[in-house]
Amino acid sequence: MASLAKDFFIGLSNNDFLNKSARKFGTRFGAERFVAGTVFDAIIPTIRELNQKQIACTMDHLGEFVTDRQEAEHAKEKIIDMLHQIHNEKLDCHVSIKLTQLGLDIEEAFCIQNVEQILEVAHACDIFVNIDMEKYIHYDRTLKILKLLRKSYLNVGTVIQTYLYDAEKDISDLEDVRLRIVKGAYKEDSAVAYSSKAAIDKNFLVIAKKRLLGKTFTSIATHDHHIINELKKFIEEHQISKDHFEFQMLYGFRVDMQHQLVKEGYKFCTYIPFGEDWFGYFMRRLAERPQNLNLLIKDIFYTEDNKLKKQPIIIGAAALTMLLYLRKRK
Numbered sequence: 001m002a003s004l005a006k007d008f009f010i011g012l013s014n015n016d017f018l019n020k021s022a023r024k025f026g027t028r029f030g031a032e033r034f035v036a037g038t039v040f041d042a043i044i045p046t047i048r049e050l051n052q053k054q055i056a057c058t059m060d061h062l063g064e065f066v067t068d069r070q071e072a073e074h075a076k077e078k079i080i081d082m083l084h085q086i087h088n089e090k091l092d093c094h095v096s097i098k099l100t101q102l103g104l105d106i107e108e109a110f111c112i113q114n115v116e117q118i119l120e121v122a123h124a125c126d127i128f129v130n131i132d133m134e135k136y137i138h139y140d141r142t143l144k145i146l147k148l149l150r151k152s153y154l155n156v157g158t159v160i161q162t163y164l165y166d167a168e169k170d171i172s173d174l175e176d177v178r179l180r181i182v183k184g185a186y187k188e189d190s191a192v193a194y195s196s197k198a199a200i201d202k203n204f205l206v207i208a209k210k211r212l213l214g215k216t217f218t219s220i221a222t223h224d225h226h227i228i229n230e231l232k233k234f235i236e237e238h239q240i241s242k243d244h245f246e247f248q249m250l251y252g253f254r255v256d257m258q259h260q261l262v263k264e265g266y267k268f269c270t271y272i273p274f275g276e277d278w279f280g281y282f283m284r285r286l287a288e289r290p291q292n293l294n295l296l297i298k299d300i301f302y303t304e305d306n307k308l309k310k311q312p313i314i315i316g317a318a319a320l321t322m323l324l325y326l327r328k329r330k
């Protein structure tokens with residue numbers, strides 16, 4: 001059942017028509033719990049508030065699988081504007097980008113050029129840029145581009161997904177690179193990725209521990225308290241400095257735990273997605289945790305003070321009447 005729900009939401013996240021249609025609605029249907037807004041300006045107070053609570057942020061201007069050059073260039077401009085604003089407003093904030101938003105599926109050289117322009121501004125503003133890891137079909141090219149960019153820019157890193165069989169081998173090549181370790185959010189073939197939670201979690205721990213003992217800063221990105229607790233023990237046993245790593249979670253997830261980790265003296269960073277292309281991101285979050293569907297249903301059917309909204313009742317009643325009518329006609 002859980003796997004069916006996962007496949008269903010992953011399927012929706014890849015649906016081009018739904019992704020495009022959702023842009024018209026702004027963040028709605030419960031997505032506003034996980035997507036901070038549609039424009040960066042409006043989110044600055046949220047970032048400031050988190051910074052005041054010792055929480056750093058990484059901003060994701062949502063968008064992926066772009067197939068139009070103008071759209072990719074527009075995304076690049078938006079990211080560059082955001083870098084200037086982060087710098088001018090002195091926010092404790094870095095940026096996460098996706099190569100398919102910047103033209104990877106259009107032309108590799110064009111994508112690299114876009115990322116170089118972003119990195120140039122980020123370097124001038126002293127801001128780190130993280131390249132999110134997407135579906136496996138983009139994996140090798142993402143690592144290849146990262147290595148190429150690292151020859152000119154040191155303010156760039158990427159993500160390793162522990163569901164991939166190759167993850168452990170690949171981190172040995174990335175010892176000098178700041179990495180974020182995640183389980184992996186996409187549906188991948190069993191030829192390249194583990195599918196059982198136990199195997200993915202085991203690999204997460206192996207990789208995170210190797211990185212913690214290594215020489216470069218690592219972001220441990222998970223909401224899984226079992227993993228966090230085991231790593232906390234490991235960190236203490238090996239007397240690893242709290243400046244050598246940070247925990248990361250997504251905006252709107254396990255907020256109490258985010259604050260608790262800060263209280264315990266750990267570095268913490270919240271990943272904040274924003275923008276009009278929220279649909280694919282939101283569907284992947286529902287795929288990971290179908291319980292989030294409860295929030296969505298609550299938002300559709302109930303007002304903030306827990307009263308049933310009238311509109312869905314009217315639509316539901318109309319749909320039911322229609323169904324009964326059609327059955328009667330048969």
Ligand SMILES: Cc1cc2nc3c(=O)[nH]c(=O)nc-3n(C[C@H](O)[C@H](O)[C@H](O)COP(=O)(O)OP(=O)(O)OC[C@H]3O[C@@H](n4cnc5c(N)ncnc54)[C@H](O)[C@@H]3O)c2cc1C
Pocket residue numbers: 131132133134159161180182183184185186221222223224225248249250253254270271288289
């Ligand atoms: C900061 C950040 C950046 C990411 N970047 C990428 C990326 O670039 N590429 C990519 O493929 N993926 C990325 N991901 C997504 C990641 O790969 C996982 O899909 C996602 O984090 C879910 O896995 P999990 O580690 O949180 O644990 P899960 O396996 O989803 O959860 C494990 C357990 O933790 C508990 N739990 C989890 N969430 C909650 C909750 N909300 N409330 C209560 N209990 C909960 C439950 O007990 C659950 O069984 C990112 C995730 C984060 C946090």
